[in-house]
Every structure is written in structure tokens, then in C-alpha cells.
Amino acid sequence: MIDSQKVTSNASQSRLVKKTSVEVEIADLRKITEIVKVKYGYDFSDYAMSSFRRRIQRIVEMFHFNSVSEIVNKLETDNSFLDAFLAEITVNVTEMFRDPAFWREVRDHIIPNILLNHETFSIWHAGCSSGEEVLSMCILLKEMDILDRVNIIATDIDKPILAKAKKGQVPIKNMELNEKNYIRFQGQGSLKDYYEEKNGMAVLDPALLQGISYRNFDLVQGAVFNKFDLILCRNVMIYFNQNLQNRVLKKLHESLFKYSYLAVGSKESLIWCEIANKFIIVNNEEKIYKKIKD
């Protein structure tokens, strides 16, 4: 809740972030999506305007561009800029055990249900970013003593972030929050049991990470490549407009076995999507769905 403690004004101390005066307009976004599509084959045309516009604004500020057309020029003339561009367009803010109640639900209900019918099973982390949720899953499976019975595929569109995810390291400065989440998840021990501190990073025990395959995959244009018992795609589709959400959901639906599970972010819903009737909601609070129709 709001902290109502009376404190003295600190207006004089607050630093003003320097914001550029470059205004990013919708027409600019179209120019950028056009060049990225034609030259590099990535399609951002159905990204949600508000966040895409903010990502472009961020690129303007980070690389000190003076106008949006400078970004277009850079993309046209410098192929090596693409990776940096993709890395900034995609949002890579994530936590271990974000929404602890979600992870409890996965541990206490979803996975036990999968295990009723399957000796081994597979999980897809679609849009895994720097991998915090993948690591969370490995710890959860380890604590359930079934880590060696699960195949995990983790994919992302952004190659540098995927390379980072593969290392299985998390900045130590984030571990306080991660540890808090883990305590709320009611894990068996302490997060510290699973990592060693090295050069400012929490390096996860490599034995935990053996079952993971990381893959560069574009959720928007990539073809269905496998079927899974559980897909986590949390806070990924919020960056898409409804048209693209529909297309991606069809793909996720196709990538699920019948009666298997899809988890989206706690403030996402399938209510408005075209294939909503092919799912039932298993846990509305944590937004976990079950595929009931092919």
C-alpha cells in the first residue's frame, strides 16, 4: 500500500533524467518496421504501439540519435546494428519466481497433474529472455526430485540475451528480490543452496541446467517445432497487439498436447482470443489454461 509516512521534501535532491526532445510518431514506427522486415525478415508491425514506441524512444536516447530517420539509416547501412536493435526492442526485465503464488500452483497442482499420466514430460519457455524463469523451473523440479525426467526448451528472438541465459548466471544485485520471491514460493531451502557467487554474479549449479536446450526462435514468424506438456509464455504477448496475440496463441495451441497446460502472465487473458474455446481456465488468478480441443 501507499507509504503514508510523512517525510521531508527532497525535491531539490531529485535528479532529472535527461529526456531527448525527439518525438517518435506512429509514422516513424512504420518506417522502422518496414526496413527491419524487408532487410532482416523480422516483423514488428503488430507489436503494441505504446511499448514499441517507448522502445524506439529508448534506442534514440541510448545511442544518442538525433532523429528516428537516423535509426532507419543505421539499420539500412550497418548490419551489425541489428543485434543491438533487437536487444533493445525486446523487453528483458525478469525475476526468478516472479509471482510466487504462480510457482506454488505449478509445483502443487499443475506438475502433479502432468505426472499422473506421464513418466517424463517437456516444458517450453517461450520468450525466456535472460532465463530467470527457466532457472526457477529447474530449482522447482529439483525440489520435486524430477529434474532428470523433464526436457526444457527455452527460446528467445534476441540472440545476445539467449547467450546470457545459457550461462545460468544472475547478477548478485538482483538476488535479494529473487530470494524474497523464493521465500514466498516456500521453497525447501534457500536460493543460496543453488548458486555460488563469482564476480558479482550468482552462478547457478551447472548440474541443475543440464536438461535445458536454448534456441533462437522468433515467436512471430517461426514454425511450430514440437509439442509440449507445459508452455510458459508469461508477459511476452503483452508487447503484441490483439491481432498478433491471436496468431501467436494459435501457434502455442498447436505446440501443446491435448490436455496440457499454457501459462500466461497474471494480467493477461485468453478471453478475447479467437481460439479461447479450445482452452479452459485451470487457475484464473495465475492465468493457467488447459488445452481441451485440437
Next chain:
Amino acid sequence: MGKFQVSSIYKAILIGGSAGSFQGVTKILSSLPKEFSLPIILCLHRLKHVRNGFEEALSIKSTKPVTEPIDKESIKKGGVYLAPSNYHLAIELGNSFSLSTEEMINNSRPAIDVTLETGSYTYRNKVIGILLSGANKDGAWGMKKIKDRGGLTIVQDPAECMIETMPAAAMSLTTIDYVLEIEQIIEFLLELDQQYR
């Protein structure tokens, strides 16, 4: 004509607040008619790990339920919406919301700047921004964007604020159309509501 001489061009009201704003917000929400003519979109700083309870706390005294929008939910006249914990709340094209887990801004997620800026981008001059008590400068830049794009800006009178930093930061960054106490903000909103009837 009432004392604010407000017109009926507006499409939404955006309210930002932080430390010391809870009482003001509940007072405003409890004083408005059930069928208020515009959507009210609240972005209030809150603890990130406490996902539940805030909507309920605000709803208790409000004349209508306060809801946390789902991503891409449409914005309805008379709805009262609250930015969910640990998400930024943006106004999207097609009169809907977009949520985001982007980096914290001004150490905040939800950040008031995001809601105000995207609101002013989507609604242009047809938006009203109201900034209440708070201990940091989040929202000041968003208020500037609202003003630059021709919208209307209101801050809670710093003299009435439990913590004046937030409205004071906005006042030093841009032109504020009205500096009002909570009671006057309510008066303003009631007069505004009359323009739509």
C-alpha cells in the same frame, strides 16, 4: 457556466499519486456519481509484491468498483482502473490498455510517467492529468507531455499534500492549469461531469 469553465472535449482522466495520496484518491472516488462520464485511470505507487488487496481497499469507499485492467482490455466510460502492481499501465491505440514489465522508471513500476505520457499521446489534447501527493518526481515529465500536447494539468495543492515533492516537481517542469485541494478537485470533476449530461 461553473467556476472552472471546463469543456466537454475530454476522453479520460489520469490520476497519479504516491506517498500520502491514498486518502485523497478514496475521497475523490467516493464523491463522484456512480455513472461518471469519463474513464478514470489511476496510477499509484504500491508495493510490488503485494498483488492483491489494493483494488478492494480502494473499492470499499468508491461509488463504483475499481478494477485492475487485463492487457488489451478496452477502456470504458465510467470505469475506474488501477495500474496493477509490478506492471506499467499504458494507454494503447483503439481505446485500450497495454501492460508492460519494462524497466522501472523513477524507481517505480507502475510509473506514473508511463500512464500520463501514453495517455497524452493517444488522447492528445483530450486528456486531463491530475497529480497528487508523493515523495518522488515520477509524473512530472508525464504532466509536461500532457501540457505540451494541449491537455489539461491539475496538481494537488502542495500546501495540502502530506508530501509535496511530486506536485512541486510537476509545477517546476511545466505549466499547471489548476493547483487545487482535494475538495476543489472533486468540485472540478463534478462540474466536468455536468458538461457531458
